[in-house]
Amino acid sequence: MLDILKNELANKVVSIVGAGLIGRSWAALFAAAGFTVKLYDSQPGTKALMESFWTEVKPTLIELGLATSNTNPTFHVTNDIKEAVIDVDFIQECIPERLDAKLALYQQMEPYLKSNAVIATSSSGLKLSDLQAGFKDPSRIIIAHPFNPPHLIPLVELYTNEKTASGVLDVAESIYSLCGKVTIRLKKEVLAHVANRLQAALWREAIHLVLDGVASLKDVDLAVSAGPGLRWGVMGPHALLNLGGGEGGLRAYCQQFRDSYHLWWDDLGKPQLTDEAIDKLVAEVKEHVGDKTYLELKQDRDSKLVAVLQALQNNKLKNQLSRSAQ
Ligand SMILES: NC(=O)c1ccc[n+]([C@@H]2O[C@H](COP(=O)([O-])OP(=O)(O)OC[C@H]3O[C@@H](n4cnc5c(N)ncnc54)[C@H](O)[C@@H]3O)[C@@H](O)[C@H]2O)c1
Known part of the structure; x- marks a missing residue:
């Protein structure tokens, strides 16, 4: 076919x-x-x-x-x-x-x-x-x-x-x-569409955390890739937080955490990509990735992406098979 x-x-x-x-x-x-x-x-x-x-x-x-x-x-x-x-x-x-x-x-x-x-x-x-x-x-x-x-x-x-x-x-x-x-x-026009706005929001805070000395760039990256980033690859943020509210779903989550989020949102950083900021990020990213070449880094990213995509494909197939067996 x-x-x-x-x-x-x-x-x-x-x-x-x-x-x-x-x-x-x-x-x-x-x-x-x-x-x-x-x-x-x-x-x-x-x-x-x-x-x-x-x-x-x-x-x-x-x-x-x-x-x-x-x-x-x-x-x-x-x-x-x-x-x-x-x-x-x-x-x-x-x-x-x-x-x-x-x-x-x-x-x-x-x-x-x-x-x-x-x-x-x-x-x-x-x-x-x-x-x-x-x-x-x-x-x-x-x-x-x-x-x-x-x-x-x-x-x-x-x-x-x-x-x-x-x-x-x-x-x-x-x-x-x-x-x-x-x-x-998209239902209406907006600068940077949807995904880049989301990426810009996350990256802004990631930069702020590094420049503000809260954690190293390596640890900020790890906080995403080993934490919420892993979940975001399988469900979006809303579907995930719907689970974060337990049986009560997203409503329960909002009720429990809305005051916290309002405080956190007010506290988020607004860094600027000044020359000094860029120098710091570049120095720390060099430490993070070591002396791997561009090609080696790309291969590393792509082999991990393929592993995730294959796992998701297999999971979809398994679910389809189990549904058709019912
Ligand atoms: N880089 C990213 O992560 C990314 C992700 C998604 C979308 N995009 C978008 O994709 C587009 C291309 O980005 P990119 O990163 O591939 O850029 P790039 O600089 O790597 O490639 C652009 C290519 O266009 C050629 N070019 C320049 N002017 C031209 C012209 N008038 N006629 C024909 N060819 C011309 C250049 O020689 C170059 O090969 C941009 O609109 C960008 O916003 C980029």
Whole structure:
């Protein structure tokens, strides 16, 4: 079944515009899912970078069942924007997070777009209403924000608005679902979407705790990864605190802890990333990660992520089997 689906997808082209950290990761995932992948970048060297990235991540994609040893995609690299987008149904835009650069790119690409092409921007936090200004016809662009690395982290945050053509979101959702992604839909526009706001809130306090000398950066990181971070990977904060209230659920939790939370919220830090603050964080993160190279750290992160994702997949399968046996 998967092979039949993949054969059908081989004729469907996805174009990655901006083949950096996020673009290459998307490209690997789309290729593994069976799409024909085009890549466009303003810098030379994309073909070699993409091929080496594919070699690096293929074993991981195989482990997750997203690729097989026979998955050997050809990445079609071009430095011509017309060639990159012409006749393409789905474009994942991944150029740097600068509004002016994205608007200029959209103006360049629009004359060559198919009338029903979907342009999904990976933007981490720009507003769709600002990005739509780059198009004469703004009805085909949507926010589709992944989390790094997109080939491993399931989440994609989707946001459209009243200018978006009907059906565009459905197309995007079905494409991401074919790649094994988990999508959420934002109901209204907000700077930095949902997940980056949550990350910003947590990181702000993590920085404050380090700068204020409450704990070392290493211990602050450990407090997340060995504590609540582990739980957040299996249930969100609300579902977890619903359990924290015992049989009384979230209401009981709120009743027990609301005064405490009000005190804690008032006491949270508001650090600034000054040069001194950055120097301290960088020095402490160096101590934390030791002399491991960037590649070694990435491999460490990815092997742990794969272990968690596999455990969750197995758990889902076990639950499905036990339900069907009942
Ligand atoms: N880095 C993250 O953790 C992360 C996570 C999720 C989403 N994003 C978003 O993804 C997008 C890309 O981020 P990144 O981290 O991959 O950046 P990056 O700098 O690693 O890659 C950007 C690529 O775009 C190319 N580029 C620049 N201008 C271009 C243009 N006009 N036309 C074509 N190519 C161009 C660059 O040469 C580079 O290869 C941003 O919008 C960012 O907010 C980043």
